Amino acid sequence: MRLEDLPTPQVVIDRRRLVANMDRVQQLASAAGMQLRPHAKTHKSPIVAKWQLDRGASGICCAKVGEAEVFVGAGFDSVRLPYPVHPSNAPRLLALMDYAALSIIVDHLEVAHGWSEAMRAAGRTLDVLVKVDVGFHRCGIDPKGDPIGFIRAIASMPGLRLRGLLSHAGHGYQASSEEQLCAVARQEVETLIDIRDRAAASGIALDEISVGATPTLRFSVRQLGITELRPGNYVYFDRTQVALGAATFDDCALTVLATVVSKPAKDRMVLDSGSKTLTNDQARGITRMPGFGAVLDANGRVDETLTIERLSEEHATVRVDGLTTLEPGDRVRIVPNHACVVSNLVDVVRLVEGDHVVDTLPITARGRIT
Numbered sequence: 558m559r560l561e562d563l564p565t566p567q568v569v570i571d572r573r574r575l576v577a578n579m580d581r582v583q584q585l586a587s588a589a590g591m592q593l594r595p596h597a598k599t600h601k602s603p604i605v606a607k608w609q610l611d612r613g614a615s616g617i618c619c620a621k622v623g624e625a626e627v628f629v630g631a632g633f634d635s636v637r638l639p640y641p642v643h644p645s646n647a648p649r650l651l652a653l654m655d656y657a658a659l660s661i662i663v664d665h666l667e668v669a670h671g672w673s674e675a676m677r678a679a680g681r682t683l684d685v686l687v688k689v690d691v692g693f694h695r696c697g698i699d700p701k702g703d704p705i706g707f708i709r710a711i712a713s714m715p716g717l718r719l720r721g722l723l724s725h726a727g728h729g730y731q732a733s734s735e736e737q738l739c740a741v742a743r744q745e746v747e748t749l750i751d752i753r754d755r756a757a758a759s760g761i762a763l764d765e766i767s768v769g770a771t772p773t774l775r776f777s778v779r780q781l782g783i784t785e786l787r788p789g790n791y792v793y794f795d796r797t798q799v800a801l802g803a804a805t806f807d808d809c810a811l812t813v814l815a816t817v818v819s820k821p822a823k824d825r826m827v828l829d830s831g832s833k834t835l836t837n838d839q840a841r842g843i844t845r846m847p848g849f850g851a852v853l854d855a856n857g858r859v860d861e862t863l864t865i866e867r868l869s870e871e872h873a874t875v876r877v878d879g880l881t882t883l884e885p886g887d888r889v890r891i892v893p894n895h896a897c898v899v900s901n902l903v904d905v906v907r908l909v910e911g912d913h914v915v916d917t918l919p920i921t922a923r924g925r926i927t
């Protein structure tokens with residue numbers, strides 16, 4: 558089957574780029590002596606996750622229990638949830654623990670008590686990592702508060718086995734320079750190592766130091782003390798990662814194939830990939846990238862004359878600066894701003910080599926948001 562035989566929009570994965578991304582990051586992690594545990598939220602596909610394990614990944618991450626149910630059901634036996642899962646989900650987690658080694662994060666004493674109680678009652682032990690807020694200010698304990706007091710409390714809770722510390726430097730996405738991004742990665746490790754050493758001095762060994770975000774990955778592999786990397790986006794990359802210097806457009810494995818459906822004026826045309834395909838996410842990053850994705854020309858280069866200015870649910874309104882030969886019926890590929898949310902919107906993605914569709918991958922965990 559060729560891409561031209563399929564209706565649009567389609568989410569398309571370039572097989573060679575996907576393989577190159579998986580290989581490159583696995584090699585980076587292995588060379589640094591760190592485990593790679595990719596976050597499966599990006600692809601939500603057990604098939605892609607299996608390719609990551611085949612290359613040496615130590616396991617996978619899922620955000621939600623619903624995702625974990627899909628992956629454990631598909632045979633994955635080591636799943637980490639770096640998400641503040643609430644103990645009301647304990648029956649679901651206990652069911653999965655019969656088949657897989659699971660771990661979660663904790664950053665709140667009452668929540669941790671809830672997990673401890675659920676595990677104690679079931680006669681089980683759940684691996685936990687303390688989530689540390691390294692500057693993103695989303696989840697995590699405050700490293701300037703009393704991290705050792707918190708760690709001591711978790712270490713003493715029955716039914717929980719404290720494995721280590723975990724962080725996500727999501728504020729790296731706001732960096733305005735390469736130096737800032739590097740500093741985010743350095744400070745992240747310094748914060749975690751400081752807590753690890755203080756915990757050790759008070760008699761608590763923390764074996765795992767887990768960090769994970771695609772923008773900071775290239776700096777994290779140069780740091781000492783990290784045991785695990787949990788990037789997700791690297792498998793496909795996207796326009797935001799290009800803007801952050803983490804990838805080039807030639808690395809971006811996921812594109813959206815769209816058709817020109819209207820050209821009401823010389824300076825305006827409409828594609829059939831609206832917010833239900835490209836999502837409303839803006840690109841973030843060091844280099845400013847306006848609009849809702851980069852439209853590629855026939856040679857796969859970014860067509861700088863085309864800006865996706867506006868999205869409705871089913872329409873992408875494109876501003877044309879200069880002349881374009883594109884007419885209704887013509888097709889283009891778009892590098893989206895944020896690949897992870899795009900793949901969650903489709904039932905299948907098309908794996909391609911050039912224009913040849915070599916496979917159709919079901920996005921088995923799509924929509925598994927509970």
Ligand SMILES: Cc1ncc(COP(=O)(O)O)c(C=O)c1O
Pocket residue numbers: 596639640724725769770771772787788789790791
């Ligand atoms: C806790 C956690 N770990 C790892 C990741 C992976 O980060 P990235 O998408 O930058 O690869 C995320 C992404 O949101 C996350 O929230």
